[in-house]
Amino acid sequence: MLPPDQQQEVATWLEQQTINQTTRKAAGVFNERNTDLSRRRELRSKAAEVYIKPIEDLARRQACLQDPELFLKTYGKQTFYNPFAPHHKAMIQAIHQRALTGGDKAIAAPRGDGKTQVATWMIIYILLACLVEFPIIVAATRKLAQKIFKQIQRTFVTNSLIIEDFPEICCPVLGLEGAPQRASKQHVGGEPTGIIWTQDEIGFPRVLGSPYGGRYVAYYGLDSAIRGVSFNGTRPDFALIDDPETREVAFSDTQHQDIEDMIDGDIALLCGPDKQMTRVVLTTIQNRRCYSYRVTDRQLKPAFAGDRYGMLLTWPEKIELWDEYIALRQKAQESGDKDGKEATEFYLARQSEMQQGATLSNPHRFISKIKPDGTPIEIDALQSFFNRVADLGMSRVNAELQNEPDEENEIETIGLTAGRVASRINGLQQNQLPPSGPIKIVVGCDVGKYFCHWVKIAFFGNATGCILDYGIAEVPGTRTTSNTQAIERAIYQALLQWRTDVLAENPPDFALIDSGGEWGVAIYEFCREAGHPFAASKGYAETQFQLGKDSPTRRLFLECWAGAMSHERLWLYNVNAEFWKQWVHERFNTPTFDDQHQMNDGSLSLFASDDTKRHLSFSHHIVAEERQEVFVSGKGLQRKWVKTNKNNHYLDATALACCGAGILGVRVVSQAKIVVPQSQAQPPRRKLDDRHDHRFRRPSGGWLNRSR
Numbered sequence: 001m002l003p004p005d006q007q008q009e010v011a012t013w014l015e016q017q018t019i020n021q022t023t024r025k026a027a028g029v030f031n032e033r034n035t036d037l038s039r040r041r042e043l044r045s046k047a048a049e050v051y052i053k054p055i056e057d058l059a060r061r062q063a064c065l066q067d068p069e070l071f072l073k074t075y076g077k078q079t080f081y082n083p084f085a086p087h088h089k090a091m092i093q094a095i096h097q098r099a100l101t102g103g104d105k106a107i108a109a110p111r112g113d114g115k116t117q118v119a120t121w122m123i124i125y126i127l128l129a130c131l132v133e134f135p136i137i138v139a140a141t142r143k144l145a146q147k148i149f150k151q152i153q154r155t156f157v158t159n160s161l162i163i164e165d166f167p168e169i170c171c172p173v174l175g176l177e178g179a180p181q182r183a184s185k186q187h188v189g190g191e192p193t194g195i196i197w198t199q200d201e202i203g204f205p206r207v208l209g210s211p212y213g214g215r216y217v218a219y220y221g222l223d224s225a226i227r228g229v230s231f232n233g234t235r236p237d238f239a240l241i242d243d244p245e246t247r248e249v250a251f252s253d254t255q256h257q258d259i260e261d262m263i264d265g266d267i268a269l270l271c272g273p274d275k276q277m278t279r280v281v282l283t284t285i286q287n288r289r290c291y292s293y294r295v296t297d298r299q300l301k302p303a304f305a306g307d308r309y310g311m312l313l314t315w316p317e318k319i320e321l322w323d324e325y326i327a328l329r330q331k332a333q334e335s336g337d338k339d340g341k342e343a344t345e346f347y348l349a350r351q352s353e354m355q356q357g358a359t360l361s362n363p364h365r366f367i368s369k370i371k372p373d374g375t376p377i378e379i380d381a382l383q384s385f386f387n388r389v390a391d392l393g394m395s396r397v398n399a400e401l402q403n404e405p406d407e408e409n410e411i412e413t414i415g416l417t418a419g420r421v422a423s424r425i426n427g428l429q430q431n432q433l434p435p436s437g438p439i440k441i442v443v444g445c446d447v448g449k450y451f452c453h454w455v456k457i458a459f460f461g462n463a464t465g466c467i468l469d470y471g472i473a474e475v476p477g478t479r480t481t482s483n484t485q486a487i488e489r490a491i492y493q494a495l496l497q498w499r500t501d502v503l504a505e506n507p508p509d510f511a512l513i514d515s516g517g518e519w520g521v522a523i524y525e526f527c528r529e530a531g532h533p534f535a536a537s538k539g540y541a542e543t544q545f546q547l548g549k550d551s552p553t554r555r556l557f558l559e560c561w562a563g564a565m566s567h568e569r570l571w572l573y574n575v576n577a578e579f580w581k582q583w584v585h586e587r588f589n590t591p592t593f594d595d596q597h598q599m600n601d602g603s604l605s606l607f608a609s610d611d612t613k614r615h616l617s618f619s620h621h622i623v624a625e626e627r628q629e630v631f632v633s634g635k636g637l638q639r640k641w642v643k644t645n646k647n648n649h650y651l652d653a654t655a656l657a658c659c660g661a662g663i664l665g666v667r668v669v670s671q672a673k674i675v676v677p678q679s680q681a682q683p684p685r686r687k688l689d690d691r692h693d694h695r696f697r698r699p700s701g702g703w704l705n706r707s708r
Contacts, residue, residue, distance in 0.1 A: 048182065048185040048186050048187060049186075049187055049188070049189075049190075050171050050172050050175040050186060050187070050188050050193065050205075051171065051188075052167050052168055052171050052172075052188060052207060053167040053171055054167070055164075055165055055166075055167060056164030056165055056167075057164065057165055058165075060074065060161075060165060061165040061166070064165075065125075065128060065129045068092050068093075068095075068096045068122065068125050068129075069084065069089070069092055071121075071125050071128075071129075072092065072118070072121050072122075072125070074161065075121075075124075075159060075161050075162055075165075076117075076121045079114075079117050079121070080114075080117075080121075082362075082364040083364070085113070085361045085362035086309060086361050087107065087109040087110070087113070087115075087309035087361060087362075088109075088113075088114060088118055088362075090107055090109075090307060090309065091107055091109065091115065091118045091119070091122070091282055092118060092122060094107055094280055095118075095119075095122040095125075095126065095240065095280050096122070096125075096126070096131075098238075098278050098279075098280050099126040099129075099131035099132050099238060099278065100131060102276055102278045103276075103278060103303075104278070104279045104280070104281075104303050104304045104305070105279075105280045105281070105304060105305055105306075106280075106281040106283070106295040106296045106301070106304035106305070106306040106307070107280075107281070107282055107283070107296070107306070107307050107308075107309070108283050108284060108285050108292060108296045108306070108307070108308040108309065108403040109282065109283075109284065109309050109403070110284065110309065110310065110311040110361070110362075110400070110401045110402070110403070111284040111400040111401065113311070113362055113365060115242070115243070115282050115283075115284070116147075116148060116242055116243070116282075118282070119137075119148065119240055119242045119282055120148050120151050120152060122240070123135055123137065123148070123152060123217065123240055124152055124155060124162075126238065127204075127212075127215055127217065128166060128212075130211050130212075130215075132215075132237055132238040132278075133214070133215050133216070133234060133237055134215065134216045134217075134218075134231070134234050134235065134236045134237055134238070135217060135236070135237070135238040135239070135240060136217070136218050136219065136220060136229065136236045136238070136239050136240070136270070137149055137217070137218070137219040137220070137240055137242070138219070138220050138221070138222060138226070138239055138240065138241045138242070138244070138263075138267065139219075139221055139222070139241070139242050139243060139244070140221065140222055140223065140243055140244055140245055140246045140249065141221040141222070141223045141246065142219070142220065142221030142223060142224060143221065144221065144242075144243070145219035145220060145221050145242075146219055148219065148242065149200075149202075149217070149218075149219040152202070152217060153197070153202065156169060156170050156173050157170075157173060157174065168205070168207040168209075168210035168212065169204055169205065169210075169212055172186060172188070172193045172195050172205035172207070173195070173197060173205075176195070176197055180196075180197050180198045180199075183195045183196060183197060186205070188205075188207050188208070189208070191206070191208065192206070193205035193206055193207065193213075194206045194213065194214075196216070196231075200218065200219070201216065201217070201218050201231070202216060202217040202218070203215075203216050203231060203232075204216070214232070214234065216231045216234060218231075218236075222244055222259055222262055222263075225266070226262065226266045226267060226270070227266055227270075229270055235270060235271050235272045235275070236270045236271060236277070237271050237275065237277065237278065238277075238278045238280075239267050239270070239277060239278065239279045239280070240280050240282070241263065241267070241279060241280065241281045241282070241283075242282050242283075243282070243283055243284065244259055244263065244281065244283060244291060244292065245259060245283070245286065245290055245291055245292055247286065249290075249291075250286040250287060250289075250290035250291075250292070251286070251287060251289075251290070253289070256289065256290045256291045257291075259291045260291045260294065260295075263279065263281075263291075263295075267279060279304075281295055281296075281304065283295070283296070284399075284400050284403065285308070285399055285400070285403045285404075285405050286399055286400065286405065287399060287405050288405050288406075293405065296308050296403075308403040308404070309361060309403060310361065310401065310402035310403055310404060311360060311361055311362065311365070311381075311385055311401040311402060312358065312359070312360055312361075312382075312385050312401075312402065313359040313360065313361055314357060314358060314359040315357065315358060315646065316354060316355065316356060316357050316358040316382070317356045317357035317358075317449075317450055317480065318353060318354060318356060318357075318450055318451070319646060319647055320450075320451050320453075320472060320617075320647065320649070321350060321353065321354045322354060322386050322389075322647075323617050323620060323621070323647040324346070324617050325343050325346055325347055325354070325386060325390075326343075326386060326389060326390040326620065327613065327616035327617045327620060328340065328342050328343035328346055328613070328616075329343035329387065329390045329391075330390055330616070331613050331616060339371065339377055340387075340390075341375075343390075344375070344378075344379065344383070347379060347383055348379065351379070354382075355382060356480075357480055358382050360381045360382060360385065362381060363380070363381045364381065365381045365384060366378040366379070366380055366381045366383065366384035367384065385397075385401070388401060389645075393644065393645075394624075394643075394644050394645040394646065395644045406642050406643065406644065416585045416588055416589050416622070416623055416626075417623060418616070418619040418620045418622070418623050419619070420588065420589070421588050421606075421615070421618070421619035421622045421623065422606075422615045422616060422618075422619040424588055424592050424603070424604065424605040424606055425592070425605060425606055425607075425608050426466050426592055426599065426605035426606065426607065426608070427608055428466055428607050428608060429607060429608060430468070430469055430607045430608075430609070431468050431469050431505050431506055431607075432468070432607065433458055433466075433468070433506065434458060434460055434464075434466050434599070436460045436461060436464075437460060438460065439458050439459065439460045440458070440459050440460075440509050440510075440661060440664050440666060441456065441457070441458050441459075441468070441506055441507070441508045441509050442456070442457055442459065442508055442509065442510050442511065442512075442657045442658070442660035442661045442664065443455065443456045443457075443502060443508040443510075443511035443512070443533075443657055443660070444511070444512050444514075444652070444653040444654060444655065444656025444657030444658070444659070444660060445473075445495075445498070445511065445512070445513045445514060445653055445656065446514050446649045446650075446652040446653040446656070447491060447495075447513065447514050447515070447517060447519060447522075447523060448475070448517070448649065449475065449478055449487060449491075449518075449519070450474070450475050450478055451472045451473065451474055451475060451649070452472065452473040452474075452475065452491070452494060452495065452498060453470075453471075453472055453621075453649035453650050453652070453653045454470060454471060454472075454473065454498065454502065454653055455467060455469075455470040455650060455653040455654045455657050456468045456469045456470065456502065456506065456508060456657070457604075457654070457657045457658070457661070458506070459661045459664075459666045461599075461601055462601035462602060462667065462668055463587070463601065463602050463661070463666050463667060463668040464599050464600070464601055464602065464603055465587060465603070465604040465605070465658070465661070466599075466604075466605055466607070467604070467605065467606050467607060467654075468506055468607065469506075469607070470618060470650060470653070473494050473495070473497070473498040473501075474494065475487075475490050475491055475494040476490065476493075476494065477490050478490050484518075487519060487522075488519055488521050488522040489522070491519050491522040491523075492522040492525055492526055495513070495522070495523070495526040495530075496526065496529070496530075499526075499530050499534070507533075508533050508660075509533055509664060510533045510535070510660040510661075510663060510664055511533050511534045511535065511660065512535055512536075512537040512573055512575070512656040512657070512659060512660045513526065513527060513534060513535065513536055513537060513656075514537055514538070514539065514652060514653075514656060515527075515536040515537060515538055515572070516537075516538040516539050520536075523536050524536055524565075524568050524570060527570055528568075528569060528570055535562075535570075535571060535573055536570060536571075536572050536573065537572065537573040537574070537575050537656060537659070538572060538573070538574055538575065539575045539576075539577030539652070539655075539656075540574060540575065540576060540577060541577065541578055541640075541641070542576060542578040542579060545559070545574070545575075545576040545577075545578075545579075547559075547561055548561060552564075555571075557662060557663045558659075558662035558663070558667075559575070559576035559579040559580065559659070559662065560573055560574065560575050560576065560659050560662060560663060561573075561574050562574070573659075573663070575655075575656065575659050577652070577655060578627075578641045580655035580656070580658050580659045580662075581625060581627075581641060581651060581652075581655045582627060583655070583658055584604065584622065584651065584654050584655050584658055585622075585623075585626075585627075586602070587602060587603060587604030587658070588604050588622060590602050590603040590604070591603065592605040601668065602668040606618075617647075617650075618650050620645060620647065621645075621647055621648055621649055621650030621651050622650060622651050622654065623644070623645075623651075624643060624644060624645035624646070624647055624648035624651055625641050625642065625643050625644065625645075625648050625651060626641070626642060626644060627640070627641055627642075
């Protein structure tokens with residue numbers, strides 16, 4: 001055993017060794033931990049570093065940045081695979097030009113024709129072309145604006161050509177791997193990119209040599225406040241406003257004014273006091289009171305230089321055939337055939353004739369999908385357009401496909417529908433006279449360049465009317481290139497043939513021929529030649545019609561007056577057209593039979609037919625106009641007749657026939673004495689020896705070469 005003093009020395013040494021060992025061990029652990037932290041830090045730095053690939057095709061990139069249409073066709077080829085329509089080109093040019101020079105622009109384009117896709121890709125273009133620093137996307141709601149924003153984000157992640165040609169943006173975006181929180185650590189060669197890629201904001205990365213750093217994109221809805229927008233001191237300089245109104249807003253008398261205030265106030269002032277905000281509005285008009293209508297009206301909002309584009313640029317010349325097509329399609333749909341096979345067959349059999357004169361803005365807009373039987377759903381864009389007319393109604397088509405909304409506000413009609421007209425069947429056969437008397441037969445004829453529509457009605461009792469017959473007299477030989485003289489001659493010859501037909505069975509007591517169009521010369525000549533019961537007429541709107549006072553040269557009737565036209569050697573019957581159209585609607589709205597199955601006084605009904613489709617076209621013509629309360633700028637609500645369908649010819653002809661009945665004394669309240677005033681019974685005619693007298697020829701124009 002060691003002496004006590006040595007034992008103490010050994011114990012001290014051991015204690016020191018233990019301390020040294022513990023210190024050395026602790027130091028080793030610290031160094032190892034420090035090395036591990038450093039290694040991890042280095043790994044994270046490497047993970048956050050982005051390597052920018054070289055541009056795949058610099059020539060392609062530079063060419064596309066110089067031409068916005070080429071840019072969309074190249075990088076958005078999966079979207080823009082058809083040629084651009086006129087409204088597409090106008091939208092592209094408007095966004096490009098305003099991004100270059102500033103200012104405002106508004107364009108109304110057909111709904112569903114790629115407006116939002118053009119808006120989306122043009123935001124990408126003006127950013128990549130360095131034309132703007134901070135564009136914002138604005139839509140009616142925040143959710144709708146977000147859809148455009150999300151598509152822009154997806155483009156930089158999924159579009160292979162964009163990824164290849166713009167690596168200084170796409171490589172940092174892809175480097176986030178869908179985790180926006182990684183943006184704070186991301187760097188290129190040790191320099192932070194500063195990228196922002198969240199669900200609400202885009203801030204392009206800063207990369208040495210790239211022009212895109214510090215450019216931003218955001219989106220907003222007009223259903224919330226838009227004020228004080230700024231990122232890192234950068235304010236918005238461009239607002240693309242896509243479809244600013246929902247249907248609820250467009251038809252609200254107060255909400256669309258709020259939208260206008262936001263666009264002209266909040267958005268217009270986002271750029272700050274020393275700059276001018278650029279605004280481009282792309283929209284579709286829903287009615288004549290909404291903001292979209294106002295902003296595209298150059299008189300109401302001249303700063304926006306508004307333009308309106310429709311799907312159908314020029315209408316078909318033989319619109320009557322399309323009216324028949326619509327009736328066939330609707331009848332087929334009633335039977336469960338939603339695609340209207342019979343209507344399509346009707347179109348195929350007359351395709352060239354039905355296409356004549358029609359021009360479409362986008363001939364590629366139709367459903368080309370093949371049905372199980374091997375036939376296409378739609379043949380072409382023209383058929384597609386009239387399918388929309390048949391399915392949605394002319395009023396909706398005029399607004400959202402044509403951007404020419406009807407002058408309408410609140411409907412003030414008596415609720416007449418085509419179905420109700422077609423159901424007014426009196427049980428008599430075609431051209432069968434009613435058994436009661438006395439009977440007066442009247443005819444009305446609406447004259448057109450290609451067709452003359454006519455209606456023959458028998459009235460008895462207290463204005464109880466039975467339609468004996470109706471039809472179309474074709475004007476042969478007329479073309480779009482025909483001159484005025486050739487058209488007048490063709491109409492005259494067609495009316496002469498029609499006279500023979502209309503007089504053959506149940507000849508009329510009075511017949512009014514519309515001469516208010518372009519072909520009055522032909523109608524006047526026909527009426528002089530045909531004589532009684534044929535008379536020329538001209539229709540007026542209620543606000544323009546003045547009955548005046550009775551005189552030797554002016555004879556007054558029920559909402560009609562006849563004026564002697566000495567230079568034309570005939571009487572012209574001037575008709576309050578709107579009064580008689582309303583009268584027709586009231587007569588058709590009156591049930592045909594009472595409880596004893598007797599015809600009701602004041603009813604108007606159709607002859608029976610074995611063909612269930614016989615009266616479809618006629619019925620649609622009758623309801624092609626309706627009386628409505630119309631909002632007129634600066635004048636408020638006014639009552640007017642508004643077209644809901646361009647095919648209103650049978651309505652015009654029926655109204656003339658009913659006016660003729662009024663001239664003969666037919667009344668609803670009590671049976672008036674039916675007498676044709678002798679002074680008007682036969683319009684003044686030329687003497688036989690005066691036929692070639694130059695004094696009775698028109699001083700200029702016309703075709704009066706006495707051809708027969």
